[in-house]
Structure formats: C-alpha cells, structure tokens
Amino acid sequence: MSFISYLINGISLGSVYAIIALGYTMVYGIAKMLNFAHGDVIMIGAYVVLTAMTSAGLPAYAAVLIAVVFCTLLGMLIERVAYKPLRNAASPLAVLITAIGVSYLLQNIALLIFGANTKSFTSVVPIPPVVLADGNLTITGETIMTIAACIVIMIGLTVFIKKSKSGQAMLAVSEDRGAAQLMGINVNKTIALTFAIGSALAAIAGVLLCSAYPTLTPYTGAMPGIKAFVAAVFGGIGSIPGAMIGGILLGVIEIFGKAYISSQMADAIVFGVLIIVLLVKPAGILGKNIQEKV
C-alpha cells in the first residue's frame, strides 16, 4: 500500500513541477531564453497569498486571485524592463545573466520585506482528505486539488493554443519570429502574453506547492524552479505535453528516490536523471531534433 501512496504523492509533486515547467517551456519556446526568475515568481506568488490571507484577512480564493494578477503583472514587468532590451543582443549569455540577476533581485527583495525566517503557510485547499482501503491509504485534499489543477491547466492551455488567434500567434512566433512578424503578428505583444501566462501559472504553482509543503522562505521557489526546468528538458523543451510528462515523471522519481534510496540524495538523483537524459536523448522525450542551419 505504501507503494501506491508514494506513487500518488509523486504524481502530486510532479503535477506542481509540470505547471511550473509549462511556464519555462512556453517562454523558452518563444523567447529562446531560460527564464531563471521563473522559480522566484512562484515564491512571490506564495508570499502574496500569505500576506493577503493573514494581514488583510481575505478568503482563500480572493487571495489566490490577487496572487495570480500580481504575478502576471510582475512577469510582464520583468519581461519589459529586463529582457526586452536584450532581445537582439550580440551574446546569448547577456539575457541569461540578466535573468539570474532578476532571480537574485526577487529573492533579496523578499528577504528584505519578509525576513529570512520560515513562514508557515496555511493550506488554501478546502477539500477534506479521502481515506481508502480501510484507512491504509489517505489522499489529501491538496493532492486531489493539485492533480485536478494540473489537468485543467493542461487542457485549457492546449485548447487556447490550438483554437485561439493569440495561441496560433504564439506557435508562429516560436517557429520563426521573422516570418511571424512579416505575417502581421505583433511579436512583442505575443512574447509579453507568453510571460503573462507563464507567470500566472507560476502563481498557481506557488500556492499549490506551499499548500502541500507548508513552509515559505525567500528561497522556496529556487529549487522547484530548477527541478521544473529539468522536467522541461526531460519532456523536451518547447513542448507542452512534454513538460507535463516530464514533470510528473520527475516528481515520481523524486518521491521514489526519497522513499527507497536516500532522502538526502533525492536531489542528486533528480539531477542525475537530467545528465542521463542529456547524454542519451538531448532533445527530451517529446522534443524535436532540430538541425542547425548555416
């Protein structure tokens, strides 16, 4: 029975990674940049929810809504101020280093405002736990909520990209930015929209993550952010179903590693997976192998 419970926990954690990885993979697909600050947007989202609930006394759904709006605006602001000026820079390292700077800035702003102490996060999920198999298997409300949210987001995003004009524009920009511009697509707007969606997802991921693991520090977002990137690479960076599969697989691997091998080495196992994937199939499970053109 413990195997099934580990599996469910793994899928739940993996769903959070998948939601974060969606943000990474969309931004990477369109802006061709690794948004290091993505993980820290998660942390900011969680702090916004915490502040809204404890200081302002708002109900959970309102707090989550505020966090989503806040992070969306934050994501667009970061893109506008820090990344857009470097879009055509001579070195691809420029925007990467700037992204690290932004990540560091967000962490330190949170450190100054909220302090280094761990804050305990109250779960925002109202669903009671489900007990199965005569009490041997308990599925928490957070787990159900996380998995449900992941599925809804996945379907919503796929429909948005397949059916809406903006979604099609996103696809076009990620295929060929220059050609998309010639077809009358507003590239700047499309990239800003991508950052907005990615950051909104980050806020949701932050709330779900902190509901399941109820501690919050300015560094909470960094590790899940990096692992979500691993998930995105695992599934094939740039691919939306890939991010989903990669995220869930990674979550399961992490929880099984913790349970059956060593709890301290779980992170090492996750990154070991990354190195193996890069060795065996650098394009990831669902990634396309793109040939370089001269």
Added chain:
Amino acid sequence: MSGMKKMKKTTKSNLITYGLVIGIYLVTQILIMTGSISSLLQGLLVPLCSYVILAVSLNLTVGILGELSLGHAGFMCVGAFTSAFFSKCMVDAIPVAGIRYFLALLIGAASAGIFGILIGIPVLRLKGDYLAIVTLAFGEIIKNVVNILFIGRDSNGFHFSTKDVMSLGMEPDGQVIINGPQGITGTPKDSTFTIGVILILITLVIVLNMIHSRSGRAIMAVRDNRIAAESIGINVTKYKLMAFSVSAALAGVAGVIYSHNLATLTAQPKNFGYNMSIMILVFVVLGGIGNIRGSIIAAIVLTLLPEMLRGLNDYRMLIYAVVLIAMMLFNWSPKAIEWREKHLSKRKFAKKKCAEEV
C-alpha cells in the same frame, strides 16, 4: 609586420596585468608593515586571493568559452575538501609544509578538473543553456554530499559512512577526518597572502597564455561562430572541454587556498552555495566579460568595499543584483550600445581597446 605589432600589444597588456597584481601585493605588504591595515582586513587577504582566482577562472568560462557556469563554488568546494582531506591525513607523514601544500594544490586542482571533465562531456556537446543549469545542480549536489559524508581513519585503514560518526565502526584509536556537517577541523593553516599572490600569478600565466595560444583562438572561434569553427575542422567539443576543465581546476586551486586558511572547513550555502557562484559572476560581469584584468580589479573592490561600508551589509546582495542587471542592460542591449556610440565617443574607444585585448 602587423602580426608583430599585435603580439607586442598583447604582451604589453599581459605585463600590465602581472604588474598590477605585483604592485597591489607590494603596496599591501608595505601597509601591513607600517601597521595601517586593520586585523580584520588582514584576515580578508587570503580569501581575497581565492576570490581573484575564482573570478579569473570563471571569466575563462564566461568570457572566452562563452558558456555560463553557475557551479563554480561547487568546483571550489571539491578542491577545498579533497585538499583539506589530504593535508589532514598527511600532517604527520609529510612534515614539510611546502611539499605538503604543493601536493594538496595538485590534488585539489586535479579533482576539481576531473569533475569539470565529467560534467563537460555530456553537457558541452549540446547547444544552449544546459551548462548553466547542470553546473548549478552540480554545486548543490556537492554541497549536500559533503554534508552527509563521514570519513574516519584508524589502524585498519579508512572508514566511510553517510549516517553518523558512530556507524563508522572505528577502533578506539580512530580519528574522524570528515565529520559530516561539522566538516574538516584542524587543516594545517598553510595558506599565506604571499602564496596566494604567487598562485594568482600562476593562474594568470596559465589563462593569459591559453587565451593567446592556438587553442585559445580555437576556443574563441567556437564561441563566436560554432558552425564556422566546425567547418574549418576545429574539434568543438574538445576545445570547449579543455577551457571548461582548466577553469574548473583553477576553481579547485582557489578552494585549496580557501580551505588551508580555515580552522574548520564546512560546506554552507554561504561559502560553497549558489550565492557564492553568483558573487563570482558579479565580479566577472562588473570587471567586463572577457576582460581578465577587470575581473581582478572587480574582485578586489567588491570584496573590500562591503567591509568598509559595514552599514550596507543588509543591502549588499540587493545591490549586487541591481548592479548585475544594470551592467548587462548597459553593456549588451543594442539600444544602449547605439546610444553610447552617439554620445560617448571616448567610451567607445575604450570599449574597442578592450575588445582587442581579448
């Protein structure tokens, strides 16, 4: 003709760099002798040497190779722990500090270099930002591994454990060498400021000669246009791996200096974590990507400045972050470059000179 002139120019520039280091060393020694440096500042001199070496070695990866390493603190950690382990084991066997330190340096550099190769082989084949993320992960893993590692020695040999001291199962005469989160205590304090400066000079000789050698030009060709470099027969992976492993080995040397200056060596986020890697990156970015001399100056200024402005300590990290973003936007944004060329013709000239130095 022009070749000779250029040759002369790079030699001159290298000599200025060496002269700068020696000059700073002499001034510091005079200041120490006249007693005008506080003991707090004197305690910073040896770590400063290791930071300078770290900055130079990271600049080799970022500026010359054009890849980003976010795990330089991890390589430093490898060098620090392997060499401290060696020195502590050999304190009785090799009583001469000089020989022991020399061997410790070789071991620290070699082990960090080997890790560099191990990471580089899978990652440097790929195009994209994978090196940044893998090195970042590596730094975190190394820090975790060191914190759960217990190694002891008794009359039967070495004992390993990942749990605690008790599970080492040693004889009563056993001695714990690596004590998990408590790290290594009692490494001989062999690092001095003079040795540190000599090692900085050796690092500079290695890096500057490498940059201006045939291999260095091949590395820069790969950085500037990978496909063109490949098409003229440059083995891209080989040269990338070469630059990266040398850079990692030098970070290991910095770790040796750092570890042989401490009574207790522990792996904490502060000294071997992500923050440290970022700090080194700030040195490199502030000094100018690809500009070795700039890295040295930035490392010195940014290490000493916060000590002099203690009141700003809370905001130090925040300022680093803002400096990092502002420098990148100012130096690399096409609009900013255009603006600079219009309004600051002097700076443009200086920039051109910098570009030629590389």
